[in-house]
Amino acid sequence: MNKKTMLKLFKDLNFKRVSGTDGEKRAAEYFKAYIASLGLKSVIETFEVKSGKVKSASLKADGKEIPCRGYRGAKSVKELKAPLYYLRANDAYSLSQCKDKIVIFIGYLGKFRYEDLVKNGALGFISTNGNLNEADRDIDDRELRSYVSEGLELLPGVNINIKDAEKLISSKPKEVCLSLQGETTIDTSYNVVTYIEGESKEEIVITAHYDSVPLSVGIYDNLSGSLALLGIMEELMKTRHHYSLRFVLCGSEERGLLGSKAYIENHSDDLETIRLCVNLDMVGTTLGNVIAVCTTEAKLTISLEYKGFISCYPLSVSQGVYSSDSTPFADKGIPSLSFARIVPNDGLIIHNRYDTLAHMDVDNMFADIAFISSFVKEMADAAYLPVKKAIPDDLKERLDEYNGRKRPEPKVS
Numbered sequence: 001m002n003k004k005t006m007l008k009l010f011k012d013l014n015f016k017r018v019s020g021t022d023g024e025k026r027a028a029e030y031f032k033a034y035i036a037s038l039g040l041k042s043v044i045e046t047f048e049v050k051s052g053k054v055k056s057a058s059l060k061a062d063g064k065e066i067p068c069r070g071y072r073g074a075k076s077v078k079e080l081k082a083p084l085y086y087l088r089a090n091d092a093y094s095l096s097q098c099k100d101k102i103v104i105f106i107g108y109l110g111k112f113r114y115e116d117l118v119k120n121g122a123l124g125f126i127s128t129n130g131n132l133n134e135a136d137r138d139i140d141d142r143e144l145r146s147y148v149s150e151g152l153e154l155l156p157g158v159n160i161n162i163k164d165a166e167k168l169i170s171s172k173p174k175e176v177c178l179s180l181q182g183e184t185t186i187d188t189s190y191n192v193v194t195y196i197e198g199e200s201k202e203e204i205v206i207t208a209h210y211d212s213v214p215l216s217v218g219i220y221d222n223l224s225g226s227l228a229l230l231g232i233m234e235e236l237m238k239t240r241h242h243y244s245l246r247f248v249l250c251g252s253e254e255r256g257l258l259g260s261k262a263y264i265e266n267h268s269d270d271l272e273t274i275r276l277c278v279n280l281d282m283v284g285t286t287l288g289n290v291i292a293v294c295t296t297e298a299k300l301t302i303s304l305e306y307k308g309f310i311s312c313y314p315l316s317v318s319q320g321v322y323s324s325d326s327t328p329f330a331d332k333g334i335p336s337l338s339f340a341r342i343v344p345n346d347g348l349i350i351h352n353r354y355d356t357l358a359h360m361d362v363d364n365m366f367a368d369i370a371f372i373s374s375f376v377k378e379m380a381d382a383a384y385l386p387v388k389k390a391i392p393d394d395l396k397e398r399l400d401e402y403n404g405r406k407r408p409e410p411k412v413s
């Protein structure tokens with residue numbers, strides 16, 4: 001891939017690629033055609049995603065309308081009236097105050113928070129997105145994921161912008177009124193899978209998600225990683241390797257890693273042959289340095305860090321669990337790692353209108369492709385891949401927490 005092609009791909013795919021929409025499908029077909037132009041064959045694997053549609057939603061505080069979007073997949077309700085409670089922390093006292101209230105909290109609705117709300121008698125919930133320092137009043141389109149509500153009663157909920165949340169909390173309303181009308185749906189989503197046969201049936205899987213969230217064209221998160229995956233594919237297809245390679249461009253990552261989870265479910269018989277998963281989620285920005293989060297034995301982190309120094313590409317390597325498509329593979333006992341170029345003090349430029357081409361640097365894209373290609377190539381050319389096919393116990397515990405099987409220690413949020 002050269003610079004001109006890289007820029008063309010960024011521009012051609014500079015549209016929203018939301019799970020289950022035409023945008024996602026269009027992107028999957030574009031990738032398939034591009035991969036065909038390299039002389040490789042890929043397959044678009046479809047999978048179903050349980051979802052919901054919102055017909056109408058409203059939130060009023062003492063009769064005054066607050067802009068909101070209803071949660072897809074949440075309970076429909078007509079004029080639910082209750083006092084508002086701001087849940088600042090998840091200690092036992094704060095949680096006990098949720099009973100018979102409509103509860104507002106800052107940020108995302110995770111599995112444990114939802115469980116806390118239901119078990120402490122909340123009647124409904126209000127979550128937020130956005131940043132107090134940014135001018136927009138965009139409201140993210142959220143869903144009550146089936147994984148979050150599994151085994152629990154459904155509650156109605158809406159999402160609002162954090163600026164309206166601050167105003168709402170400071171206005172200390174006597175009562176809020178929440179209405180939501182919706183229905184459940186089934187969406188179709190797509191993984192684009194390309195196989196390059198090696199001498200061995202055993203394989204290394206390289207993943208990157210290409211879907212974006214509804215507020216964003218998702219250039220950094222994660223068109224960048226998807227294009228890096230294509231760059232790595234082009235590098236590695238030049239020679240035959242000992243291990244086979246499988247490249248998976250995953251859909252629906254932004255809805256809870258659903259593409260990689262579907263891949264694992266649909267290929268459960270082939271997981272034995274996977275020796276390593278290398279995931280790319282957010283690379284190639286102007287600012288920031290690269291990290292690699294390894295859900296593997298420590299030896300890999302040390303050798304990768306040394307490789308970085310030797311290659312004049314210092315990167316920060318750690319053992320841990322990264323919230324991306326490597327994690328469902330790690331959860332099946334497959335050593336997995338994710339590469340990301342992290343912009344300092346950001347946490348902000350993703351999942352909103354600010355994640356655009358303006359933040360990208362094509363030279364850094366190629367630097368990231370070169371290093372990660374060289375790493376994958378070394379692994380793929382090894383006569384015997386030394387990475388132990390087992391996840392260390394402390395990381396298994398982190399996977400249990402990440403996957404909602406074990407509650408992390410309570411912390412103030």
Ligand SMILES: [Zn+2]
Pocket residue numbers: 209221222253281282324
């Ligand atoms: Zn991402």
